[in-house]
Amino acid sequence: MSADEFKQQGNAAFLAKDYVKAIDLFTKAIEVSETPNHVLYSNRSACYASNKKFEEALKDAEECVKISPSWSKGYNRVGAAQFGLSQLDEAEKSYKRALELDSSNKAAKDGLEHVQSAKAGPQMPDLGLSQMFNDPNLIQNLKNNPKTADMMKDPQLVAKLEGYRNNPQSISQDLFTDKRLMTIMAALLGIDLNMGDPSAGSEAQESAKPKEPESNPEPRKEPKQEPKQEPEAMEVDEEPNSRVAAEAEKAEGNKLYKARQFEEAIEHYNKAWELHKDITYLNNRSAAEFEKGDYDTAIKTLNDAVEQGRELRADYKTIAKSFARIGNAYYKLKDLRKAIEHYNRSLTEHRTAEVLNKLRSTEKELKKAESEAYVNPEKAEEARLQGKEFFTKGDWPNAVKAYTEMVKRAPQDARGFSNRAAALAKLMSFPEAIEDCNKAVSIDPNFVRAYIRKATAQIAVKEFAAAIETLNIAREKDAQVNKGANVREIDQLHAKASSQRFQPASDNETPEQTYERAMRDPEVASIMKDPVMQSILSQAQQDPAALQEHIKNPEVFNKIQVLIQAGIIRTR
Template structure:
């Protein structure tokens, strides 16, 4: 499994608040990619979520050691310092982050939070640092549990106990506030400090410390003053930023509930899709997207539209998924999937060039074997279509005659060009390959000649001339074994098709192949010397030990005409040719 895949699983575990599992995945990814600063940053966030601030700080410092110019790394360091109540160090780290990236929202919010904590820690003498007024609300605990900003925090019984202790004894509870950053979040909520707001924290604090309405005001008005309603914002489940770094902020209950509802609609859509009820499935995917604008639901809808045969809608839906995905900075794999589906749709419409364009875009986002295979097969379709469109028997015949004319004049290069044109115009005509093989042989391009002649006999297994040209080129390459094998096929086909009309030329090539094979033979050798030399060849030795061949050779000594009769047998003829070439049988 790659580091990117492990990181994706870690991000998913973090989003599900399974921080220990997230740490496990990030640790495995770090083993594979130990210089990836984002992995240390993500693991730091996971440790911080478990309140293990020492480990969070170690990873955060490793992050900025690898990439000292990354603002997010200093925000991670600051968050770890803040969690362990080292407020001065936290402030310096947030300021460093803002020096590198003045628009970094996480650093801006973090700095405000730290400065708010420091202002209360340094507020000077006083019985309770002004906490009495803030916590003097009979419905305090219930209001905090209902508030979206603090509802998750109030699920921790130990934190609820601290809030109650601060409510009952604000002076003694002040120390708890300085040692537990969560109490600062509660404090900010009670003060009306919105850490997502760009206004100075001091201004918010001053506004919140303005005297409350008189005691004659209703209890409802008092409740609204002490616990102001938070600004309504669009909540999104945290995933990761453009660098692949996960966000510390946690999703609200309402966001989680929306995602669950959307996933339920998606699941229903999937069931309908499998039942091939595509219109109903599309409606469910639309419903899911309206609840939670996740582009994966659009990809699902596009799949249903494709199966339905509504290709124009498929393309539009995928384009919408790409646009939304870019805006949401979703995983590049999701964008790649949308591009690939557009490509598949154009392929179905037989618009091959457009299909290729979108397959290439998909591979630019994320390379997968499946899309690469589709790209190559589509490119082949275009090439095959071009070849098919070029076929023209009349033009092929013109090229053949032109090639013949060049060949007769000895203009071998132009003959090759003409025969190549013939092959393009009539790729199933074996003559084009055979003729080009002859021209290539004249140019001493024997490997190409063998290839063309082989194609010719593949197209027409009875084409004797092509066999002969192939064997001639193989002899020129000194590949005698293959040449003899080709000549054996030529002899068989010649007897079947033309009643042996090419036997003389085939025999000459046999003799040439064997003579070159046994170049050590000499006319000055004694029969005994020839026999000793030739017997070292395994094939010659096997022939001499063959009782049938011994009988034939014995008859030939007394009656040479008898040998001619035996030569009509291709296997006997082949063995006799070997013995003649080796010098065992002397023809004169």
């Protein structure tokens, strides 16, 4: 069973005054509890005190206040146990400490009054009681005495007498409530309660009866008894029972939530919160409000949960959940900035993959939404003309700035990226220019000017093979779209890329150096590793005429041309 189940059974046993059973059940609850629970020690202390085992009661009470030093009711337990042990000064301090923590603690007020009354009242003289009750033969002597023998058959009375060994003064609490103790005290002191003049007969007996009081007599003063200290009702009647009731309300709320009866669920979550202050109940209530579509109310509830959680020192994971749910509510309200703010606050409290993914997704969505909100074709055209003006004047930085504005205002217009690439190339920012050209042709695959600008930038960074490939695409697109209008410019760039691709480091380069330099080109290295080309080259070495037959294949021809340009195959 769980600690809570043992605790509930212990409560029932305590109320039934079966203290031994209650002690056993609270002990089991303590053993299975995941974390030290001050209420369990408090309740077991009450059981020990009710069973007159004040030393054990004090030990548990001290453990209770050690676990929860700010819980005033724990000091009630300490005071009760100390009072039972006649440690009146210590008991007074404990009750005062309880009142320092909670001035409305009625049990502490009552306990303090009992202690102070006991300290002020007359104490029963010892009369040799300490020596009498410490006699190891005490119980046996009483069993042997005909007047007390039958009494010693009651184990509870025997236990009570043994308890007087530690605290003989405490007999004054029971002397006037248990007539057997008068007989036992008389037997121990050697007094015969039936003494009298045998000849007196019934008259003597009659004279032993109390006489009727005379008119206006002086009231007889009864011996003042030391206040009897009984442990106050267990805190389970307040704190744990309220928690159990709150959990029951929450469970009912959860059932209604699953049935989508949100208004009814909210009522139960409110009752749970009223019974016990746990912000989980507020979080649950906000979930029902969220499902109702009442996002503003859910946000208010969750802000209250965070504020109350700080005061109650709630677990940081629970507070993180509150922040995350605030973020969810703002997301539903389309306030993405607020959603992002609260997702970040949730991650500050406790980092989880779920909230992190929500944050990243919302950030992307916000960026996209802001970009879309910024789109304006008219403003884009204004930026394009402004960029053209700066470009014509040679003001490349401002041209880049203007074309960047155009890109933001019209992200689906390929001209903005292509024009910015041209300005970036003027600023020698070739990698960025290539990237812009790639964006331009991804928007418009037939944009020949973007291919040409890309090839120009690739030649500038000595990516000759890539430039040639880009120019081949440009030539094909130009023929399809522009009827070859740009073929001359494309051919010039192709020749430039080809000539510079395998340009030797010096005029005195040896064949070995040429081969080593050529093999650094990825395309050349790939051709030389091709088994088919290896076979063709091997045949050509033995029979040069055989090469003429192979170059009739266009693919082989292009590869042979690359090897010739690289200097691998020498034509003279």
